[in-house]
Amino acid sequence: MPLTSSSALTIAAQSAPQIAAQSASEEAGLTGIAGWSVDLMDAIGAPGAGLLVAAENLFPPLPSEIILPLAGFTATQGGFTLWxxxxxxxxxxxxxxxxxxxxxxWLGRRRLYLIVDRLxxxxxxxxxxxxDWFDKYGPYTIFLGRMVPLFRSLISIPAGVERMPFWFFTGLTTIGSLIWNTIFVVAGWILGANWHLMExxxxxxxxxxxxxxxxxxLWWVVKRVLKISKGRTDGSREESVEEILERRARKDEQMRHQRxxxxxxxRAKRA
Incomplete structure (x- = not known):
């Protein structure tokens, strides 16, 4: 009895070899962090790139120098736009x-000083x-630090310790990050499959x-060890942490009055 067309199609489909769908990373030939990043961006779109960069801030070993060009490369594949x-x-x-x-x-000056005093x-x-250095150059440090590996993440902590005005900090961080991210994302978008050249x-x-x-x-450790071994300390241990904190508080108040x-x-000059 001849097979109906539907029966033939069913048998053909069952006998045909099953081909597993390739992930975005497999199609691009990427593995490791790069492959995982592309798969995340392929799964949830541009917000995936944002999640990866946020994680890079908290875990510096996750390099933005890979994530950002990959975001630009992924944008060329149509998943989301460059902007x-x-x-x-x-x-x-x-x-x-x-x-x-x-x-x-949260850490604050007091906790920081007490921790350092035990190290x-x-x-x-x-x-x-x-x-003192941060008081003078803090804004420049925050802005430029967003474009320097390693410091890009760490520089936000002293800003919090010093209680830099939150929205001022956010503005500097946004501008610095926008410049750095735009350079790498656009480079990945232009280079396409050759994004690794930027990496x-x-x-x-x-x-x-x-x-x-x-x-x-290494220089700092050697210098400090030699200084301690020769007994040429600066006497800082003779001053208690509480005394140092009180002196810093007075200095902060003085600087506030000066500002x-x-x-x-x-204002008087403009009036």
Whole structure:
């Protein structure tokens, strides 16, 4: 008895080899972090790029130098637009920075000083000097730090500790992140399948930063060990943490008054 057309189609479909659908990363030939990132962006679109960048702020080993060009490359595949990629990655950068700012604000100066006071080789006065430097150059540090690997994440913590005005911090972070993210996303969009060329260039820059940081830390540790071994301390341990905190509070109050006086002088000049 001849088979009906529907029966023939059913048998043919059952006998045909099953071909598993390829993921976006498999189609692009990507593995590891790059492959996982492409699959996430393919699954939920541009917000996936934002989630990845936010995670990079909290976990620096997840490199934005890979994520951002990949977001631009993925935009060329039609999943989302270039402008969506820039918007969501910048939003992710800002949200991640806000979380670290909140961590710094929660930590606060008192907790930070008490923790540092218990650490070997580190002196509370080192933190004081860092605070003085941040008081002078904090805004520049926040803005430019968004474009430097490693510091991009860490710089938000001292901003929280110092209680930099939240919206001022957010504005600086947004502008710095927008510039950095746009460069990498647009580069990935232009390069397309050759996005990894941007990763290679950024990798060289990142390695230079890491080497400079490591050399500085080694120099600082050796200098501090030699100083301690020769007994040439600066006497910071003789001053209690509470005394240092009180002195810092007085200095903060003095700086606040100076800022108010400058504002009043500018208003009087305009009047």
């Amino acid at each position: 969506e990629a820039i918007f969501w990655t910048t939003l992710g950068s800002v949200v991640g920075a806000m979380a670290l700012y909140g961590l710094g604000a 070997p080789l580190v002196d509370v006065h080192d933190v004081e000097r860092t605070e 290679q260039w950024a990798g060289v820059f990142s390695n230079i930063v890491y080497v400079v940081v490591i050399v500085f830390l 108010e006086e400058k504002k009043a002088a500018r």
